[in-house]
Amino acid sequence: MDPQDxxxxxxxxxxxxxxxxxxxxxxxxxxxxxxxDQMQITRLxxxxxxxxxxxxxxxxxxxxxxxx
Numbered sequence: 676m677d678p679q680d681x682x683x684x685x686x687x688x689x690x691x692x693x694x695x696x697x698x699x700x701x702x703x704x705x706x707x708x709x710x711x712d713q714m715q716i717t718r719l720x721x722x723x724x725x726x727x728x729x730x731x732x733x734x735x736x737x738x739x740x741x742x743x
Contacts, residue, residue, distance in 0.1 A: 681737060688733045695726040 702719050705711060 676736075676739075684733050684736050688730055691726050691730045691733070695723055695730065698723045698726070 698719055702716060702723070705716055705719070
């Protein structure tokens with residue numbers, strides 16, 4: 676993988692991590708609120724999980740293949 680591709684993947688990972696962190700903050704604020712919409716919180720948690728899976732996928736792309 677060339678350095679440009681690595682940089683693009685690293686940028687994508689950074690963006691996903693930021694979005695994941697933002698969702699975490701939103702979930703905390705909604706949970707602390709008096710009027711809690713459980714459906715909204717559930718959707719946000721599912722989105723957060725998908726982001727985590729995407730982050731893992733891109734991080735795996737940065738690991739070079741090991742020849743046996």
